[in-house]
Amino acid sequence: MVSPPTRYLVFFQYFGTKYSGVMETSANQSGIGVQNCLEKAAQNLKPVVPIKFHISSRTDSGVHALCNAAHLDIQRAPGKPAFQERELIRGLNHHLKSEPIRILSAYRVTSDFHARFSALSRTYIYRLLLGCTRWSEVPVFERDLCWAPPGGYLDVPAMQDAARFLLGTHDFSTFRSLNSETPFQSPIRTILQAEIQPSSGFLAHHYESRGLEFWELKFRSKSFLYRQVLFSSVFASNIHRITLAVPWLFF
Numbered sequence: 196m197v198s199p200p201t202r203y204l205v206f207f208q209y210f211g212t213k214y215s216g217v218m219e220t221s222a223n224q225s226g227i228g229v230q231n232c233l234e235k236a237a238q239n240l241k242p243v244v245p246i247k248f249h250i251s252s253r254t255d256s257g258v259h260a261l262c263n264a265a266h267l268d269i270q271r272a273p274g275k276p277a278f279q280e281r282e283l284i285r286g287l288n289h290h291l292k293s294e295p296i297r298i299l300s301a302y303r304v305t306s307d308f309h310a311r312f313s314a315l316s317r318t319y320i321y322r323l324l325l326g327c328t329r330w331s332e333v334p335v336f337e338r339d340l341c342w343a344p345p346g347g348y349l350d351v352p353a354m355q356d357a358a359r360f361l362l363g364t365h366d367f368s369t370f371r372s373l374n375s376e377t378p379f380q381s382p383i384r385t386i387l388q389a390e391i392q393p394s395s396g397f398l399a400h401h402y403e404s405r406g407l408e409f410w411e412l413k414f415r416s417k418s419f420l421y422r423q424v425l426f427s428s429v430f431a432s433n434i435h436r437i438t439l440a441v442p443w444l445f446f
Contacts, residue, residue, distance in 0.1 A: 200244075200270035201277040204304045205287075207233070210295035211259045212339045217250055226256065229296060233265070236290035240278070243270040251310040252317050255422070257339065261320075262299060266310040277303070316387060317419065321412040321428040322394065325349060326405065334407075336397045341409070351391065351410065358389040358412070361427055372422040384423065388415035 211217070215226025219234070230248050237246035251264040269278060278286070280301040287298045322341040325348060327333050333343050368382040394409040412428050 198271065198273070198275075198277075200268035200306075202266055202268050202304050202306050202308060203278075203280070203283060203301050204264060204266050204308060204310060205283075205301045206262050206264050206299045208260050208262055208297055208299060211254060211257055213295070215256050216258070217252075217254045217260065217263065232291060232294045232296055233287070236287050236294075237267065237269075239290040240269065240283075240286055241272070243272055249310050251314050259340070264310045264314070266304065266308060314417070316415050316417050318388070318413065318415040319419070319424040321414075321424065323349065323410040323412065324396070324407060325351075325410065326407040334396065334399075334402065340397075349410075354412075355391045358391050361386050361389040361414075367423055370423045370427055384416055384419060386414060386416050388413060389427070 209217070209229050211229070213227075214229050214232075215224070217229045219228045219230035220226055230250060233248045234246060237248070240246070246267050246269055248265040248267050252260075254260055254263070269283075271277065280303065283301045284298045291297070324333060324337060324341040324343040327343040328346060330343060333341070364383060364385040366382050367384050371382065390411075390413045392411050392413065394411040396407065396409045399407065399409065414424050414427060
């Protein structure tokens with residue numbers, strides 16, 4: 196008798212520079228998604244049916260994840276017990292090999308759990324580096340990990356004021372890109388956290404004399420529209436150039 200599938204919640208992280216995004220891509224697309232690599236690794240666990248990762252939060256090309264989540268169902272051959280959590284973590288990480296993706300933790304969950312729809316909130320961080328007048332001045336250890344605005348200057352106090360206007364429930368139609376889901380999605384979203392905080396760079400204390408500043412734009416909500424975080428970051432970063440009163444950006 197074939198045993199029923201076991202559902203797991205896994206948390207994973209990845210360095211997204213080489214990927215087209217977290218979602219899977221088809222064979223005729225040029226890039227590869229993080230999901231493709233996860234599912235390829237999972238097939239080495241010899242499941243009865245192919246394993247599908249249902250990912251909680253979408254990230255675009257070149258975006259990294261400190262901790263994303265997904266659920267998956269694993270059905271093993273007759274007589275094979277369900278994987279223990281630590282066994283699943285070791286197995287997936289072994290087969291991911293040199294890919295810059297790592298499984299952080301795994302938990303058995305009930306069959307009605309859904310990584311996307313059961314999520315309580317999502318947090319996105321956008322890193323800024325101030326003090327570089329051109330991209331070639333960015334420290335090599337920070338390449339692909341931050342955005343250094345041209346000219347090296349941003350009005351941080353104005354950005355912090357702008358971030359406060361994003362808090363709460365608004366119509367974010369002007370803060371999204373159109374995609375196939377747009378006609379079926381409400382543009383109303385509630386932003387629980389919108390902050391701009393000082394941060395630090397990798398080993399930055401070894402080159403303090405350069406006077407570089409690291410900042411984090413942090414956004415938290417139960418859900419976001421497509422590219423809402425990107426447009427929110429661009430809005431806050433360019434607030435010193437915007438003459439329209441901020442409240443009029445919302446309906």
